[in-house]
Amino acid sequence: MIFTDKTGVIKAARLLLSSVTKVLLLADRVVIKQIITSRNKVLATMERLEKVNSFQEFVQIFSQFGNEMVEFAHLTGDRQNDLKDEKKKAKMAAARAVLEKCTMMLLTASKTCLRHPNCESAHKNKEGVFNRMKVALDKVIEIVTDCKPGGETDISSVSIFTGIKEFKMNIEALRENLYFQSKESLFATLEVILERTEDFTDSAYTSHERRERILELSTQARLDLQQLLSMWIQSQNKKTKSIAEELELAVLKISHSLNELKKELHRTATQLAADLLKYHADHVVLKALKLTGVEGNLEGLAEYACKLSEQKEQLVEVCRLLRHISGTEPLEITCIHAEETFQVTGQQIISAAETLTLHPSSKIAKENLDVFCEAWESQIGDMSTLLREINDVFEGRRGEKYGYLSLPKPMKNNANLKSLKPDKPDSEEQAKIAKLGLKLGLLTSDANCEIKKWGDQENEIVQNGRTMSSMAYSVYLFTRGEGPLKTSQDLIHQLEVFAEEGLKLASSVQVFSKQLKDDDKLMLLLEINKLIPLCHQLQTVTKTPLQNQVFLKVDKCITKTRSMMAILVQLLSLCYKLLKKLQMENNSWVSVTNKDSMDGKT
Structure with missing residues (x-):
């Protein structure tokens, strides 16, 4: 009877597990269908955008497109977070990065057309x-x-580091007598790896010394494999201790040769990448293309387009070399993404520059070129991060990975943040941070528009406002995992300064208010009285440790920053209007005084 009961429980448990599995699979299919449906909506709207012929129609359709892209970004972002396969996750991140950056390009490119x-x-x-x-x-x-569509397979070749890793596993299996690969098979495998080193030795950017060293190590690896196979055959015929030791030594020798080859390839690729990034850090060619564009200089365009093409080829080649030594599949995918981005963006910059050169007075053509140049500069920055991560993997340490809209980790040596530990936000928190960041970004744009209205850019209020807007924009970039603020410590320090700058602005506005009439002064002081408490509150939040709650602290800080920026926009607008009013009143008073003076003389 007991046995029967147990059998029933087991059967029920299996049925329950089966049902749960079916529900999970069904839920997964629903999510996939949502993503496909969302993609189809985006594609349909894109087709309409391609065919549009009027600005008014374009604005309407692009507004719809923007909403659909936001929905698609949320769905794919959640899916990316749920993926367990790191390779797929990296591919998804790369695809989503393309879509995010191309959305702005699509806007300006379409407007230019x-x-x-x-x-x-x-x-x-x-x-x-x-x-x-x-x-x-x-x-x-x-x-x-x-x-893949049409049953295609992934045809990308295996990187050198991956090939070496697999080859060494075969050697280990040979030593342990797990299985035997033919002599020809092992040599063929090694030759495939060594053939790929030709990407390094054939590169025009590899120094003669490094080229010779790579060739030398390749030859040594062949000799070591020959010796290993010879010793292995002997070990099969004679099971003596001395032969076993010699076999072990042969395994160690080829392993050492391959490790030395890896080190040399790593040094070659990373040094080339570092030198190239340093050389192009000032973006001289991009600046020259912008200048030739607004000047309508076709000869200059041809010259600098050629230089950008050369730079593009250099970067593409270095990305290929970095892929060989990246060490992990996700980093390999990131290298491929970088290579594709440089390849495509380089051509698009040239076409955008050509358009501006043909229409040098076109503001939209200039804006379009700026957008593509910014994408190029952004990819250069991403490549620096990629290089650092590749070095981290090679040296046995993992670099901090900043996922899509994830929060950077705090530094340990900051007094205010000692108790804070890395706190990776979930998808809901990520969405909240993203939303806050987006609103902050829009407010910085509004503030900059207000600042541009001022004739006197040296005005203290303008200077304070510009500084605050610049800092707020850095915070916005932080919410996207971009920009100069890399850690929570950087963010908190920035916002401490931001709060101080807010108090300076309040002081400058108070000085200005003394020149105004009572009604106008009151209006201005009301806004100041909103700003000052927020500055103090932000200072308090930045200095208050929150145990194990990085997200909460960052969320509070960005919320306060957004509120301060909203008041900044109001203050800049109000001060500008009151200043104009004051100037008109002063001019009117001067005119009346002059008239009275003239009347007195007559």
Whole structure:
């Protein structure tokens, strides 16, 4: 009877597990269907955007497109967080990065086409953006459905480091007598690896010394493999201690040779990358292209377009070399993404520059070129991060990974943050931070618009406002995992200074208010009285340790910052209007005084 009861329980448990599994699979299919449906909506709207012929229609459709892209970003962001396969996660991150950056490019490229409908380079530029977005959308669907269109397979070759890793596993298996690969098979495997080192030895950027060293180590690896196989055959015939020791020594020798080869390849690739990034850090070519564009200098355009193409080829080649030595599949994918980005963006910058050169007075063409140049500069920054992560992996330490909209980790040596530990936000928290950041970004844009209205850019109020806006923009970039603020410590320090700058602004506005009439002064003081408490509150939050709650502290800080920026926009607008009013009253008073003076003389 007891046995029967146990059997029933087991059967019920199995049925329950089966039911739960079915529910989970069904839920997964629902999510996949949501993503596919969202992608299809985005594609349909993109097709309408491609065919649009008027600004008014474009604005309406692009507004819809923006909403659909936000929905798609949320769905794919959640999916990315749920993925367990690091390779798929990296591919998803790369595809989503393309879509995010291309959205702004699509806007400016389309506007440029509408403004200059007969410009071939403008159309080429726009087509490039649309094509890249479509490829990225397809890539997302490949990842979530786990299948390629038409049954295609991943044809990307195995990197050198991955090849060496697999080869060493075969050698270990040989030593342990787990299985035997033929002599020809092992030599063929090694040759495939060594053939790929030709990417290094054939590169025009590899120094003669490094090239010779790589060739020398490749030859040594072949000799060591020959010796290993010879010793292994002997060990099969004679089971003596001395032969076993010699076999062990042969295994160690080839392992050492391959490790030395890895080190040399790593040094070569990382040094090339570091030198190239340093050389192009000032973005001289991009600045020159912008200048030739606004000057309408076609000869200059040809010269600097050629230089950018050379720079692009250098960066593409270095990305290929970095992929070989990246050490992990996610980093390999990031290298491939960087290579593709430089390849595509380089061409698009040239077409955008050509459009501006043909229409040098076009503001939208200039804005379009700026957007593509910013994308290039951003990718250069991403490549620096990639290089650091590759070095971290090679040296046995993992660099801090900043996922999509994830919060950077706090530094340990800050007194205010000693008790704070890395606190990775969940998807809901990420969405909240992203929303706060977006609002903050919009407010900085509003503040900058207000600042531009002022004729006197040296005015103390303007200077304070500009500083605050710049700091707030850095905070906005932080919420996207970008910009100069890399850690929570950086953010907190920035906001401490931001609060001080807010108090300076309040002081400057108070000084200005003394020149105003009572009603106007009261209006201004009311706004100041809103700002000052917020500054003090922000200072308090930045200095208050919150045990194990990094997200909560960051959330509070950004919320206070956003509120202060909203008041800043109001203050800048109000001060500008009151200043104009004051100037008009003064001018009017001067005119009346002069008139009275003239009347007195007559």
